[in-house]
Amino acid sequence: MEQIIKAQTKKVLEKHREQELQTNVRLCNCRKKELCPLEGECLTPSVVYEAILTTEANKKFSYIGVTEDTFKKRWSNHKSSFKKEKYRTSTKLSEKIWDLKKNNIDHTLTWKILKRGRPYSGGARYCDLCTTEKVAILRRSSEQKY
Numbered sequence: 198m199e200q201i202i203k204a205q206t207k208k209v210l211e212k213h214r215e216q217e218l219q220t221n222v223r224l225c226n227c228r229k230k231e232l233c234p235l236e237g238e239c240l241t242p243s244v245v246y247e248a249i250l251t252t253e254a255n256k257k258f259s260y261i262g263v264t265e266d267t268f269k270k271r272w273s274n275h276k277s278s279f280k281k282e283k284y285r286t287s288t289k290l291s292e293k294i295w296d297l298k299k300n301n302i303d304h305t306l307t308w309k310i311l312k313r314g315r316p317y318s319g320g321a322r323y324c325d326l327c328t329t330e331k332v333a334i335l336r337r338s339s340e341q342k343y
């Protein structure tokens with residue numbers, strides 16, 4: 198009985214915290230809103246996101262990633278891996294961009310949020326964000342081959 202009460206209390210408190218966060222959170226702090234990578238939602242935390250890399254020959258590559266922190270913080274790390282050669286192998290996306298740079302191929306990169314999720318919390322059986330990312334990768338690989 199005690200476990201049932203604790204579980205219910207935890208559920209109610211989590212719901213209350215989510216509602217509180219939704220009403221008090223800024224979604225973007227970009228100085229130039231038109232340059233926001235996610236069209237005004239860059240401060241969204243706990244997301245599964247997709248980067249679509251398009252070459253000048255209109256060839257597309259898809260990269261799916263996850264962050265428990267805000268997207269903007271993760272995006273900043275991605276940008277570092279595109280600029281600093283010592284981080285060129287940190288992700289498959291950075292490897293691809295460095296290959297394009299090496300071959301002097303122009304490209305554009307667009308970002309979008311695929312899903313929002315809950316981060317892992319102690320005692321949980323699985324990580325909602327990690328599972329959501331894996332499902333997104335599986336769906337992407339079966340839907341379209343870039």
